[in-house]
Amino acid sequence: MKYILMMTGTKADFAWYAKWSKTDLQAQLAFMHSFNKELKESGVLVATEGLAFPNQAKLVRAAADGTPITDGVFPESKEFLAGYWIVDVETPEQAYQLAARVSAGPGPKDRGNQPIEVRPVMSGPPPEML
Amino acid sequence: MKYILMMHCPRTGYDTFGAWPKKDIEAHMAFMLAFNKALRESGEWVSGEGLADPKQAKIVRAGKDGLPITDGVFPESKEFLAGYWIVDVASPDRADALAAKASAAPGPGGAPMNMRIEVRQVMSGPPEQNSCNES
Numbered sequence: 703m704k705y706i707l708m709m710t711g712t713k714a715d716f717a718w719y720a721k722w723s724k725t726d727l728q729a730q731l732a733f734m735h736s737f738n739k740e741l742k743e744s745g746v747l748v749a750t751e752g753l754a755f756p757n758q759a760k761l762v763r764a765a766a767d768g769t770p771i772t773d774g775v776f777p778e779s780k781e782f783l784a785g786y787w788i789v790d791v792e793t794p795e796q797a798y799q800l801a802a803r804v805s806a807g808p809g810p811k812d813r814g815n816q817p818i819e820v821r822p823v824m825s826g827p828p829p830e831m832l
Numbered sequence: 833m834k835y836i837l838m839m840h841c842p843r844t845g846y847d848t849f850g851a852w853p854k855k856d857i858e859a860h861m862a863f864m865l866a867f868n869k870a871l872r873e874s875g876e877w878v879s880g881e882g883l884a885d886p887k888q889a890k891i892v893r894a895g896k897d898g899l900p901i902t903d904g905v906f907p908e909s910k911e912f913l914a915g916y917w918i919v920d921v922a923s924p925d926r927a928d929a930l931a932a933k934a935s936a937a938p939g940p941g942g943a944p945m946n947m948r949i950e951v952r953q954v955m956s957g958p959p960e961q962n963s964c965n966e967s
Contacts, residue, residue: 706883708913749879751918753836754953761948762931770932772951779909783838788881798892798900806894815894822884
């Protein structure tokens with residue numbers, strides 16, 4: 703079963719992250735590298751990506767003629783995807799365990815354990831929709 | 833340059849979609865399959881996934897003992913990722929053009945949905961600390 707583990711944050715969360723000390727950032731990157739390496743070696747890693755900061759995010763929609771209309775305005779409350787992992791595991795509990803590991807990753811002292819959204823990934827549309 | 837194109841929806845988005853007439857769902861799916869095929873043929877396809885119904889989403893946090901605490905309660909306003917594409921394109925404009933194509937996917941009655949697609953660059957590695965700053 704494939705699951706996606708998503709890290710998200712508001713623009714304010716990203717601004718706070720950008721102010722982490724170099725030591726804290728390095729500890730977090732080291733954690734991510736070893737976590738990714740472990741997932742690869744155990745054969746559960748399907749994909750992982752980190753996204754650019756939300757100040758680069760745009761909303762695109764098609765105009766009546768199909769050309770893109772772009773907009774960079776988002777509500778304050780918008781949670782931006784920061785990055786994700788897709789893992790192939792036997793049970794949802796295994797996906798939750800891995801999410802808990804990321805949740806407890808290193809950061810500044812005042813940082814609580816961060817919430818990670820976990821959801822199954824479909825390989826196609828559910829049969830009842832077709 | 834790698835870009836991610838994201839489709840978002842509210843928590844009940846899949847119920848709305850599932851209630852479309854069958855032929856509209858089929859037309860939408862046929863569009864998506866053809867869009868994916870064209871991306872593969874142009875060599876721009878990196879990856880793409882559709883996510884399960886937001887009602888299956890859980891928030892997981894580590895407890896003090898490091899064990900997962902799961903919760904399924906989200907704010908009403910929360911946007912859920914419905915699916916995404918990662919494309920490798922020659923320019924940001926090309927990413928926008930592809931997003932506009934996806935945006936115009938057929939909806940009820942076959943009319944273009946013109947849905948909003950969030951477009952953002954994908955990093956191949958961690959950013960330098962200085963480039964993290966919000967400008």
